[in-house]
Amino acid sequence: MIIDCHGHYTTAPKALEDWRNRQIAGIKDPALMSKAGELKISDDELRESIEKNQLRLMNERGSDLTIFSPRASFMAHHIGDFAVSSTWAAICNELCFRVSQLFPRHFIPAAMLPQSPGVDPATCIPELVKCVEQYGNVGINLNPDPSGGHWTSPPLTDRHWYPIYEKMVEYDIPAMVHVSTSCNDCFHTTGAHYLNADTTAFMQCLTGDLFNDFPTLRFIIPHGGGAVPYHWGRFRGLAQELKKPLLKDHLLNNIFFDTCVYHQPGIDLLTQVIPLKNILFASEMIGAVRGIDPETGHYYDDTKRYIEASSIVVGDDRHQIYEGNARRVFPRLDAALKKQGR
């Protein structure tokens, strides 16, 4: 079985974006503000948006199940206040839940949180509880920079974030550490901000001792861990300078990397450097890089091809990356699959 741990609902019907645009207009002019109940998307529309896109590609490429969360770049936590984020998160999470109900063998939801810059993350708990308890979400996306590229929140090791972590530990769910759109002109969203955030989050954890306080807390660092595996020697050396334990003991019981690296040499490095138990298959399809690589004739984000072509990952190792690790890191996914007899 092949589980893609990183998919976003990037192909939602246009009504969603229209609703969001009215909501954003409503921040300045409350008369224009859209209400949650005004969004009407039928099951048929949802079905079509998935069947023609993600599900089609999953079938073509041969993956079985996607952990599916709202579109990352649309979270845009920097827009408006907590109320705006709260309504928006509820709507987006409901749509992913509905997709998971329509395609229960192919999609299982992960939640976005109603984060807002400068607002206590504890305010996100009710949405998180609803998503886990009522919607069957198996993980969350945690944005370490709700300001959208201004980095005004404390590091992930700060107690600021502990209310979220306590709930994550209680539910035994992991978080993918995933930023959203950059509103800082310096950072291209998917070409700089995403990768920078991945590197930043890892280094925040390296300098701190978060996992002493939360030994079972689990983070997935997406996009192959940003710059981390490529600079693994640097990070091992920095940990040494900072008198931290070896990274395998200090961080690798709690931090995992996905395989959203869009060429063979990158996947080869990732799988060579990072223990296989810490690597989860993912494509972030349909996402930032949608084209076909002229050097291979295949989609850049068809990451399964790189795993299949790997001489490093073979036999049972492949199973670990495709399925075993995801079941271990997302215990609620494992439980849901077992309920389905899978």
Add this chain to the structure above:
Amino acid sequence: MIIDCHGHYTTAPKALEDWRNRQIAGIKDPALMSKAGELKISDDELRESIEKNQLRLMNERGSDLTIFSPRASFMAHHIGDFAVSSTWAAICNELCFRVSQLFPRHFIPAAMLPQSPGVDPATCIPELVKCVEQYGNVGINLNPDPSGGHWTSPPLTDRHWYPIYEKMVEYDIPAMVHVSTSCNDCFHTTGAHYLNADTTAFMQCLTGDLFNDFPTLRFIIPHGGGAVPYHWGRFRGLAQELKKPLLKDHLLNNIFFDTCVYHQPGIDLLTQVIPLKNILFASEMIGAVRGIDPETGHYYDDTKRYIEASSIVVGDDRHQIYEGNARRVFPRLDAALKKQGR
């Protein structure tokens, strides 16, 4: 001949730091402000600081010449105003010049600029001119984020930076794009901010068309290009989405990467993915990662070992990375070496 294109004067006598601390104290209380003339460091002190450190390691490891610039993390352009940066840059550049005079076969200077957040980069020109014309500097370090992790300057493709570029083109000198200390708690300086800046700078160039305006402008992206080579497929794909030419045409006549990647798999990926004409040997020694890698028994930053052990870079390719590319990217270095009969 082996040229290390990325060395900083990290081992300057303590008097320099003391002077800087008095300067910083003087920002709040002008009575405490240190004056440039108060810094006294003898040639013997300079000699000792180099012979015991960089030069010793260069001899041990077998590199011949270092392009030597002021300590990157000490530039701290975010501290004080332009006058503070200006005095500080002049002092630091003078020390590197003196080192180059004391060890003319081993060190050649590159300049830091007196950047200051919110200040027109044109104000840096006089220091740049002095460093090139009087001190024989062969390149500069350009900080794309003088705010120190708040990223308040426009992207490198903005006309804001053009006065520097015009002077670079006139002198035919390249810039290493190198940030300084992060004063943003989110970013560890050498573990996140440096790598993020490398990725960010590359992506800024990718989205823009800077090299149409300056076809001969050259940037070195340090630390192996941040996350870029590891995600080369992603960047190729993003360029494609943005309807840009192939990266080799769009950027690789102007952008170069150094080899400050501190483990074998990283160097292997770099040399496999990036054309060899775009890779310049460097160690950033003595820098962020000073320890010995327990997995190899050698210094993490002894990057020559990784090149020597490479099965990808052999024969004349090695010469290109060690010497040929540096002579091409730094024409004033080449001219200075030829004057020495090298």
